[in-house]
Every structure is written in structure tokens, then in C-alpha cells.
Amino acid sequence: MGQTLFDKVWQQHVVKANDDGSVLLYIDRHLVHEVTSPQAFEGLRLAGRKPWRRAASVATPDHNVPTVDRDKGIADPVSRTQVEALDRNCAEFGITEFGLDDVRQGVVHVMGPEQGLVLPGMTVVCGDSHTSTHGAFGSIAMGIGTSEVEHVLATQCLIQKKPKVMRIQVDGALPTGITGKDIALYLIGQIGTAGGTGYAIEFAGEAIRALSMEGRMSLCNMAIEAGARCGMVAVDQVTLDYVQGRPFAPKGALAEQAEAAWRQLHSDADAVFDKELRFQAADIVPQVSWGTSPEMVLPVTGSVPDPADARDDVQREGWQRALDYMGLTAGTPIAEIAIDKVFIGSCTNGRIEDFRQAAAMVRGKQVAASVKLAMAVPGSGLVKAQAEAEGLDQIFRDAGFEWRDPGCSMCLAMNADRLEPGERCASTSNRNFEGRQGMGGRTHLVSPAMAAAAAIAGHFVDIRDWQ
């Protein structure tokens, strides 16, 4: 019987099988940031342990960093302490770090692939749930907690139980204007935020193969919002072309050897999955979330739902609470919802292609007068530099956007970038939880082009009609 992509990569990383069915799984790449690592380094220190394999870990600060006036340092003393702790820990334990003054600094999930630190078939972990992003390379990529960060630092392994494997196939050509982000939101709307719990998801089918690496990363990034352990896409020429020539990717003869191995990283034709779901790309319309969970999502052509139509009491209460929090009335067309702020960035949509798509929408136009702030925050210093080389920053600035320095920024509002209570935001990030972008803030998740169009119009619009 054939093997699934997940099984192939898993099997290559089993150090030892335990009696209870768990395994000791070897970790090839460990990405580190300032928020979930200080207690792990402290744990190592207290136990007198050393990192098992230094070169496997690479760090960068992202969650807490300012996106303006960076030369003045970090104003918030608590944030500054945490970023300095990362610098100190990396220096003490000999771990490579792209610090605040390094052009390679950025959101850890943008920086990793960009540097070629994430390669096909690897096992990748990070103390961050959106590590699932890296499954776009046909790797097993999982978010872990701080205790496991310490475990990986100390042993280069994790104790893991093999999840079940689900294949989600999206058939047919990808309609114009539909991105990896729309596919992700659509699928979560269909299967729910717990739809993937206990599973590794392989995304497959014509529409997925048609995505760029950026699109695949946006999709896998949000696999965690469907509750999955990880999301994956098989390796193909698109993957190989992306990886080639990146700073940490293999070169010369080693690259050829690697490519031969990477070409095997797909599910065999006769592989059996624990669960299979199929969707049609033609059914996907640009998506906008309306509530406080990523599964509360609708096509831009839809209207805010009525709790009376919920499937049970728990859902009804959830919807009602979401409507109250979001300040929305059942039956309001999505396209009539006016916004106060716009955020384009994050590990979901902070890559060069995202800014190209957004810039195409705003070129020659002006941010609506009713919009208080529209910000474009590149995912890394290199994305920023590339966008500037292409003149995208000027397009954003001319339209009235702020063009910022790289970091997580208003995706989670740990720095100064945040919503005030009651403010409504079109955001390209991945979570619309209560308070996520600032206490009382109201988040609508959309693709970069949808966010850009909303900034210009002052409300959501169907970008398929955009002129």
C-alpha cells in the first residue's frame, strides 16, 4: 500500500518507537522568537543543560517589536526586556539570531522560508501555533509550547503521537481574485475550527497546485485555525523553484541530491487517508469573517447571519455573543459594513506577493476619508526592501497608507499598533478572537486585495467587480 506525504516525512524522523505508540521524533529545524522562549532558556540554565544541536535553531524577535521609529529603540520597558532577553539567550547559548538591526529580521514564519531555513521534508517546530505555515514545503511543521521549546533545545526531539491524516482536495481552476487566504477561510467555514482536530491535513487538488508558495503558506498558516496539528502541500516544481538559491538551502551537488529526495515528497496514488474531503474551487467567493472565530466567515456577497438559524443552542449563543461583540445586526449585507482601520501584514499575508496584490488595488487611488488608519507592515526586512525596490511602498504611501517596519504588529497588538475599543478593522491576519487586535477591537479577516479595496472604499467590496 502506498504512503501519504505525512507518513513519509514522519517515518524519516522516528528516532525510536515507544511501547505506548508514541515516538521520539527528530526535529530538523527550530525557529525561536522572544515571547515563548525566555522560560525555556531559563529552564536549560537551571538544569545546567546545553542545546543539543545549536545550528538547528534560528531566532528573531517579532511579536514585540516597534514598526515605527525603530532607531529610538523599544519604548515599552517590558517589551524591551523580553527582546533583550532573546539577544542575551542567543548569545549565551550560541544560537543564530537576526536581531532588530538585521535586514533579515521579521515575523518568524516569513523569515524562515525566505532564508531557506525551511526545506522540503523537514520537521519544523516553533513556539508558535502558526508554525503550520511551513507545511507548504511538504514538511511536518507544528506549533509547540514553551516546555517543548525547552525539550527541543535540550534533545533535538519531541515525544509525539502520530495524528490521523486527512486530505482536503480542492478541485477545479482557481477563480480570478481568489487567494490562498480565501481558500483557508472558506474551508474553515465549511469544517469549523475543530474540524481538523487530531489530524494532519494535506491540501491537494488542482486549485492548490495552482497556488504560489506564498499562497500555499497562507493556506497552511491557517490549518491551525481549523484545529489541525499541521497542514501540508506536496512538493512540486513550484516548491523547488522557491527554495533554490536561498541562503540556507543546499548548493551544488548537495542541492541535486536533495532535489531528487524532495521529488518523492507527495502522497502515493494508492495512499489511504483516515478522512477525505472534497471541495470545488468554483464555489469559493472572496471571504470576509463576521464574528469572533475564524469559522464565522461568509462570502463577501453574503449577509450577517441570524442566531435563529443556528444549528443548536451552543452555536446560537456563540453567534449572539459574536454579534454583540462585533456590533453587527443580523441581515446586514457584508458589503455594507464600514471599517475604521486596515491592517495588511502578518505571517498569513506579509509576503511580497501579498503586497503586490494589495498595491494593485490601491494604485492611483485614495484611502477613504472615513478610514482612520491604513497600515502596510512587511513580514520581514527583506520583504520590505523588495517591495521598496518595486516601488510598492510609494504606491501605498501615495494612497494614504502608512508603510511600516517588519513585525507582527496589529496581528496581535503586543506592541503599540492596536485597535481601540469598538474600532472595526479589515485585517489580513489569521485570528478574529475577542480582543485579539486590542481590547474591544473588531476584526474582519480578509485577503490582502480585499483589505486594500476596503481601505479605498471605506467598507467591504467584492474585488471581482473592482475597477
Place this chain on the structure above:
Amino acid sequence: MQAFTTLDGIVAPMDRANVDTDAIIPKQFLKSIRRSGYGPFLFDEWRYEDRGEPEMDCSKRPKRADFVLNQPRYQGAQILLARENFGCGSSREHAPWAILDYGFSCVIAPSFADIFYNNCFKNGILPIVLDANTVDDLFRDCFAQEGYRLSVDLQAQTVTTPDGQILHFEVDAFRKHCLLNGLDDIALTLADADAIRAYEARRQQEAAWLF
């Protein structure tokens, strides 16, 4: 890590589905580089009227009277009763740290988000999965009876209700072992150091680009 063996405690009902880690401990508290001290900020935005900041003295902050943990009958609760997909969202271990620091060492729900579930075991918290109907019954009884308690026995894998009903739960053998004995699993893994080295040597032959 603190071991978990048995627990007999007051139950606090958190009657919402999809309670996420941002709700359990809002991001401003993630700036701390410590492992403790998060208890006063557990469910901060639901619990207090004002915006919490790290290092604040919470004893003087205005509380939301209708929030479950602010009600007198649930003071001293050690067991949190929750709805489906509890702990979804980020991987922040600050969420279980806050739950533990507050005084809970057991969470009962019909389902948990994966990373959160795993993080609980690393911190001496026992997450128990019971089927949705059973959890529904527990909610009903907990609301109905002031001072409602449950008794949990990890060795026997049972939850006993005040009327003597015994509910069985599943738990992975290895996790149970570690939790019962308060074991640090890094030490256990390092006992396999030779196997890890042998694996690395083999992989270096097969896939040199990884090293």
C-alpha cells in the same frame, strides 16, 4: 513539575464553546519572562472592567460581577468545567500557567485544542475529555447545586460526582505516568541520547543537507 494524583474540588463552569488562549490570558501578559504570577490575570478581559497591564495590583481593579469566577459560590474552585474546543488559538504556555497559578489543576471539556491539551500535561494540569452529553449534565448540576464538587482520580481514570456516579476517562499511558510522578520528560528523552546520536549519524549519510 507538580505531580497530579487525586483531586476533590469545587467546580467552576465556563459555559462557552471555543474559549481561546487570547481570552485565557491576553497578549500583554506574554511580555513577562517569568513562568508564574499569571493567575490574577486569568480571563482578564472577561473578569475586570478595565484593561489589565502586567505587574498591576488586581485587588483594586473593578470586577465584572456577572463573570463566573467573580461569583462567591465559585471561590476556591480547582476544577474548570468547559465546552468544546477549549484552549484553541495560540501555543502560549502562559495559558496553562495562568490556569494553574489561579488554582485550577483539572479542566473538563468535551474537546480541547491540541497544543493546549499537550501543554497542560507539561505543567501538572489534568485535562479530561468527557462526551458532550455528560459535560452537559455536569453543567446542569453545577449550576443547580451551590458548592458542587467533583472528585478526580488519575490512577483509576475516574471522575466521581456527588451522587456517586463514576465517569471513566481516557488518558495516554505515557502522559499519565509522567503526571502521576511529576516527571520532567527532558530527562527521560536524554536517557535515549545514544539513539538520537545514532539517528543523526544515519541521517547525515542519507540527507546531508539537513546538517
